[in-house]
Amino acid sequence: MTDHLPIKPTPGTPPAKRVVSSSSLDAARKAAEKLEATFLAEMLKAAGFGEQVNSFSGGEGEDQFASFHRQAIADKIAQAGGIGLSEHFLRSMMEKRNE
DSSP: OOOOOOOOOOTTOOOOOOOOOHHHHHHHHHHHHHHHHHHHHHHHHHTTTTOOOSTTOOTHHHHHHHHHHHHHHHHHHHHTTTTSHHHHHHHHHHHHTTO
8 A cells, every 4th residue: 555645835836726616606605694694683683673562562473573574684784785794704614615
Protein backbone atom coordinates (compact mmCIF):
# COMPACT_ATOMS: atom_id res chain seq x y z
CA MET A 1 0.00 0.00 0.00
CA THR A 2 1.31 3.44 -0.92
CA ASP A 3 0.97 6.34 1.48
CA HIS A 4 0.32 9.66 -0.20
CA LEU A 5 1.77 12.74 1.37
CA PRO A 6 -0.26 15.93 1.21
CA ILE A 7 1.04 18.47 -1.28
CA LYS A 8 1.72 21.74 0.43
CA PRO A 9 1.43 24.98 -1.54
CA THR A 10 4.63 26.89 -2.04
CA PRO A 11 4.85 30.11 -0.05
CA GLY A 12 3.50 33.13 -1.90
CA THR A 13 1.02 31.28 -4.10
CA PRO A 14 -2.64 32.08 -3.50
CA PRO A 15 -4.88 29.17 -2.58
CA ALA A 16 -7.01 27.77 -5.36
CA LYS A 17 -10.53 29.19 -5.36
CA ARG A 18 -13.61 27.38 -6.51
CA VAL A 19 -15.84 29.11 -8.95
CA VAL A 20 -19.18 29.93 -7.35
CA SER A 21 -22.14 29.52 -9.65
CA SER A 22 -24.69 32.30 -9.56
CA SER A 23 -27.50 29.85 -8.74
CA SER A 24 -25.52 28.51 -5.78
CA LEU A 25 -24.82 32.05 -4.56
CA ASP A 26 -28.47 33.05 -5.02
CA ALA A 27 -29.65 30.01 -3.05
CA ALA A 28 -27.19 30.75 -0.25
CA ARG A 29 -28.23 34.43 -0.20
CA LYS A 30 -31.89 33.42 0.02
CA ALA A 31 -31.15 31.03 2.89
CA ALA A 32 -29.17 33.71 4.73
CA GLU A 33 -32.01 36.20 4.26
CA LYS A 34 -34.56 33.67 5.52
CA LEU A 35 -32.39 32.95 8.57
CA GLU A 36 -32.20 36.68 9.33
CA ALA A 37 -35.99 37.00 8.93
CA THR A 38 -36.54 34.11 11.36
CA PHE A 39 -34.22 35.77 13.87
CA LEU A 40 -36.04 39.09 13.46
CA ALA A 41 -39.42 37.40 13.96
CA GLU A 42 -38.21 35.94 17.24
CA MET A 43 -36.90 39.33 18.34
CA LEU A 44 -40.24 40.95 17.46
CA LYS A 45 -42.00 38.28 19.51
CA ALA A 46 -39.70 38.89 22.49
CA ALA A 47 -40.35 42.63 22.18
CA GLY A 48 -44.10 42.01 22.39
CA PHE A 49 -44.89 43.08 18.82
CA GLY A 50 -48.47 42.24 17.93
CA GLU A 51 -49.77 41.85 21.46
CA GLN A 52 -52.82 43.94 22.20
CA VAL A 53 -54.52 44.26 25.53
CA ASN A 54 -57.49 46.50 24.94
CA SER A 55 -61.14 46.33 23.97
CA PHE A 56 -60.22 45.78 20.30
CA SER A 57 -57.99 42.78 20.81
CA GLY A 58 -59.06 39.53 19.18
CA GLY A 59 -58.41 37.09 22.01
CA GLU A 60 -57.22 33.56 21.26
CA GLY A 61 -57.71 33.84 17.49
CA GLU A 62 -55.47 36.87 17.34
CA ASP A 63 -52.81 35.14 19.39
CA GLN A 64 -52.80 32.18 17.00
CA PHE A 65 -52.28 34.33 13.92
CA ALA A 66 -49.92 36.91 15.45
CA SER A 67 -46.92 34.72 14.53
CA PHE A 68 -47.85 34.94 10.83
CA HIS A 69 -48.01 38.72 11.09
CA ARG A 70 -44.64 38.90 12.86
CA GLN A 71 -43.06 36.61 10.27
CA ALA A 72 -44.45 38.69 7.39
CA ILE A 73 -43.08 41.88 8.96
CA ALA A 74 -39.71 40.21 9.59
CA ASP A 75 -39.58 38.98 5.96
CA LYS A 76 -40.15 42.52 4.69
CA ILE A 77 -37.49 43.91 7.02
CA ALA A 78 -34.97 41.30 5.82
CA GLN A 79 -35.83 41.94 2.15
CA ALA A 80 -35.29 45.67 2.67
CA GLY A 81 -31.77 45.08 3.95
CA GLY A 82 -32.49 43.96 7.49
CA ILE A 83 -29.96 44.65 10.19
CA GLY A 84 -26.99 43.23 8.30
CA LEU A 85 -27.07 39.69 9.64
CA SER A 86 -27.74 38.04 6.30
CA GLU A 87 -24.40 39.24 4.90
CA HIS A 88 -22.59 37.74 7.88
CA PHE A 89 -24.53 34.50 7.50
CA LEU A 90 -23.75 34.42 3.76
CA ARG A 91 -20.01 34.95 4.32
CA SER A 92 -20.00 32.21 6.94
CA MET A 93 -21.79 29.79 4.60
CA MET A 94 -19.36 30.54 1.78
CA GLU A 95 -16.36 30.09 4.10
CA LYS A 96 -17.64 26.69 5.19
CA ARG A 97 -17.88 25.66 1.56
CA ASN A 98 -14.47 27.22 0.71
CA GLU A 99 -16.05 29.52 -1.86
